[in-house]
Amino acid sequence: MRVMLRYGELTLKSRPVRNAFTARLASNIRDALSRQANGMFHVEREWSRTYIELEDPQGLDILTRIFGISSLSVVETVALDSKDQLADIAAERFAPFVAGRRFAVRVRRTGVHPFRSQDLAGAIGGRLVHLGKVDLTHPEIEVHVEVRNEQASLFTESSAAPGGMPLGAEHPVLALVSGGFDSMVATWRMMKRGCPVHFLFCTLGGKAHELSALRVIKHLCDRWSYGYEPKLHIVDFAPILEELQREVRPEMWSVILKRQFLRAGERICRRRHLPAMITGDAVGQVSSQTIINLSMIQSATSCLVLRPLLGMDKNEILAEARRIGTFDLSSRVREYCGLTARHARTRARQEEVTAAEAHLDFTLVDRQVDAARVLDVLDMTLELEDQISSLEVDVPPSGAEILDIRLPAEIEAWEIHGARIIGPGEVLAYLGGQPAWREFVLVCENGNVSADVAVELREQGLNALSIRGGAAGWRRRLRAEPQ
Numbered sequence: 001m002r003v004m005l006r007y008g009e010l011t012l013k014s015r016p017v018r019n020a021f022t023a024r025l026a027s028n029i030r031d032a033l034s035r036q037a038n039g040m041f042h043v044e045r046e047w048s049r050t051y052i053e054l055e056d057p058q059g060l061d062i063l064t065r066i067f068g069i070s071s072l073s074v075v076e077t078v079a080l081d082s083k084d085q086l087a088d089i090a091a092e093r094f095a096p097f098v099a100g101r102r103f104a105v106r107v108r109r110t111g112v113h114p115f116r117s118q119d120l121a122g123a124i125g126g127r128l129v130h131l132g133k134v135d136l137t138h139p140e141i142e143v144h145v146e147v148r149n150e151q152a153s154l155f156t157e158s159s160a161a162p163g164g165m166p167l168g169a170e171h172p173v174l175a176l177v178s179g180g181f182d183s184m185v186a187t188w189r190m191m192k193r194g195c196p197v198h199f200l201f202c203t204l205g206g207k208a209h210e211l212s213a214l215r216v217i218k219h220l221c222d223r224w225s226y227g228y229e230p231k232l233h234i235v236d237f238a239p240i241l242e243e244l245q246r247e248v249r250p251e252m253w254s255v256i257l258k259r260q261f262l263r264a265g266e267r268i269c270r271r272r273h274l275p276a277m278i279t280g281d282a283v284g285q286v287s288s289q290t291i292i293n294l295s296m297i298q299s300a301t302s303c304l305v306l307r308p309l310l311g312m313d314k315n316e317i318l319a320e321a322r323r324i325g326t327f328d329l330s331s332r333v334r335e336y337c338g339l340t341a342r343h344a345r346t347r348a349r350q351e352e353v354t355a356a357e358a359h360l361d362f363t364l365v366d367r368q369v370d371a372a373r374v375l376d377v378l379d380m381t382l383e384l385e386d387q388i389s390s391l392e393v394d395v396p397p398s399g400a401e402i403l404d405i406r407l408p409a410e411i412e413a414w415e416i417h418g419a420r421i422i423g424p425g426e427v428l429a430y431l432g433g434q435p436a437w438r439e440f441v442l443v444c445e446n447g448n449v450s451a452d453v454a455v456e457l458r459e460q461g462l463n464a465l466s467i468r469g470g471a472a473g474w475r476r477r478l479r480a481e482p483q
Contacts (some may be wrong), residue, residue, distance in 0.1 A: 001011035003063060004078055004153055005029075005050040008070025009164040010242070025068040025166040026050060028227035032062050034425040036227070048110065048149070051072060051077075064159055065223055067192050073144070075153040083115040083123060086145070086152055089178050092129035094143040096127050102135035104142050111149040120145065133320065145330060165194030167227045170194040173306065176265050176280040179213030179333040182280030182309055183318050184220055184326045189280050189308040196228040198272065199263050200238040201375065206452025211236065214380065216329035221377045223325055233268050235368050237261075243360060251345045252356045254288040259300035259308040259353070261364060267300040267369045276304040282317065283310050285346035296348045391454050392468040403427060404455065406471060410445045419443065424453050431462055439463045446470040 010021050026045045029052065034043045039055025043203045052063065063363035064257055078089050097103075097138050106130070107121040107306045124145065146153045177183040187197050194361050199217055214232070221230050240260055248256050263279045288297065298305055309317060322325040345352070396402050402419035404411060411421060422430055424444075431440065440463065447470035457464035467474050 001053055001054045001057065001152075002075050003060065003071045004073050004075045004155070004371045005052065005063065005161075005391070006071045007048070007050075007068065009165065010068060011048070020095075021068065021169050022050065024168045025225070026069070028066055028166050028168065029063070032066055032226035032408040033059055033421070036062050041272055041292045046148075047135040049146075049356065051075075059157070059251055064161045066166075066192065066226055067162050067164045067224075068169070069161035070163040071099070071158045071160055073153075073155040073158045075146075075155040076097055077151055077153050077177050080113075080147060080150050080152050083120055085355050086147075087120065087127055089124035090124045090143070090145055091155050093292055094128060095131055097141055098132040099142060101132045101140040102138065102469070103128065103132050104139035105145070106134045106136065106142050107147070109147040111147070112146065114270040117147075121148070133451065156260040162192055164192035165226065167191060167194060167196050169194030170196075171276075172198060172228075172272075172274075173275055173276045173278055174198050174200055174265055174269050174272070174274045176200050176202070176261055176279075177217060179330060180280070181317055181321045181327070181330045182282060182285075183278075184280075184330055185217055185324065186278050186280040186306075186308050187220065188224065188320075188324050188326075190306060191224055196230070197278065198226070198274065200231055200235065200268055200277075201232060202235050202260075202261055202264060204237050204241055206450035209448040212329075212333045212381060212448070216326055216333060218377055219329050220324075220326055225377070227279045229274075232375045232377050232380070233369075234375065236371065237263050237264075240364055240368060243364060247359045248356045251343050252352060253349065254286070255293050255296055255348045255353065256356050256360075258288055259357075260307065262297065262301040262303070263362070263365050264369050266303045268365065268372075269303050276306050277301075278306045278308070280309055281307045282312050282314070285314060289344045289345045292347040293345070296350070296353050299350075299353075323470060326451045375382065389457060391465050392447070392451065393465050394468055396441040396467070397439060398463070400441045400465065403430075403442050404471075405442055405450060406445050410471065416443060425448055427453055427456065428460065431457065434462065436444070436463060437463060441465045443467045443474070444470050446472055 007022065010018055010043040018471055022045055022106060026043050027051070029043055035060040037056040040385055041051040041055065041059065044051040063069060078086065080086055087273070099482070105121045105125045107117040127129060129450060131229060141156065144155050167425070170193060173190060175197045177187060177199050201217070217232060230321045244253060244256055246262070246450065262277065269275070269343060281294060287293065318327065321330055404416050404419040404421045405424045406429065427442070440457070442454050444450040444463060447466060447468060450466040450470060452463040454466040469476070
């Protein structure tokens with residue numbers, strides 16, 4: 001199988017830049033096909049096109065996920081002897097496609113030839129017109145011939161690819177990701193501009209929270225990060241979060257936490273010599289993303305912060321997540337439910353930020369970054385998924401004791417009848433000495449903290465379960481039940 005690749009934006013570059021970028025693209029193609037395709041392949045790079053000889057048809061799907069390629073077609077290449085000889089071959093090949101249909105013949109030509117593109121198109125159309133009807137404006141099918149010097153490529157279809165710049169055309173950067181819709185789409189957009197992306201994930205919960213985010217990070221990299229080896233830095237933010245909740249007023253939590261994220265990111269950027277960070281901020285989407293708060297958050301770092309989603313609305317972001325293949329996994333990322341403020345500040349002032357951070361230990365960020373786990377994303381194995389899903393239930397089993405570990409404001413909004421209210425850190429002490437046969441069901445607001453605690457309790461030999469989706473999911477299921 002011979003595949004022709006088109007460059008798109010690369011054609012606008014100067015000759016030396018274009019040569020460098022197409023060489024990078026060819027290298028990325030070899031990495032992608034070596035990693036994920038079966039069988040032999042050969043890459044043939046030319047000035048305006050790249051041609052791939054493929055044994056594995058699955059390679060076509062891989063090629064549609066390589067940045068720098070705008071579109072591709074499976075082609076038949078024939079030697080050019082004369083206009084009439086080529087017209088005869090093209091008419092024979094295209095006859096089954098145009099029979100009984102309105103069709104158009106499209107010809108492109110590069111090089112010096114004794115005929116014009118229109119002449120060749122007319123010759124091919126004249127040989128096919130008895131099979132269908134020529135319609136150059138609204139054809140049912142288009143048949144294509146590209147003549148390049150002494151060869152011609154025949155094809156009927158094209159498949160879209162992402163376009164943009166080949167990965168490696170720009171400098172590597174660091175993405176601050178949660179695994180949710182926004183940060184993954186923002187990461188993909190900067191990859192499309194040629195930036196190899198490494199990742200920072202600041203874990204706020206435990207294993208369940210971390211796993212759901214890592215699954216979508218790995219999925220994105222497996223599908224799109226060809227030509228380099230992405231690294232993932234996992235920083236345990238639990239001690240930083242505990243200090244923040246202890247020292248900072250709730251209405252300032254989100255702004256100060258995001259400033260701490262950027263400080264952690266800046267330290268990693270300096271160590272890895274990365275010039276910029278990516279975030280998934282979109283103006284006005286949540287309280288921390290107003291223009292004023294974004295300015296306050298930005299001032300925590302001297303590092304360049306790239307925000308490719310600033311002008312997008314949520315529906316646009318979700319649509320793009322579907323297109324790039326992260327939507328389903330991001331929809332299952334466990335939203336952290338231990339940081340809720342009823343009246344979050346939307347216009348934080350500098351004096352408020354200064355006062356909020358006055359009692360914070362900034363060396364704590366350094367220590368947590370020093371202790372970060374650094375993983376090769378492509379080699380990651382995610383083994384906890386079955387363990388977590390096995391301990392999640394939609395409703396509490398009969399006879400189980402319900403332990404409500406939500407925040408007071410969440411409990412006030414929806415009280416669970418018969419539940420024992422208890423803090424997450426107090427659960428193990430409360431259950432100490434309980435017999436193994438007793439069953440406990442934990443409930444947090446969105447299901448991630450309760451799943452984390454349940455995993456810990458299982459490791460202690462206790463029979464613990466978690467409500468799937470937390471109290472929010474439980475309420476949705478109750479509303480959906482027939483009355």
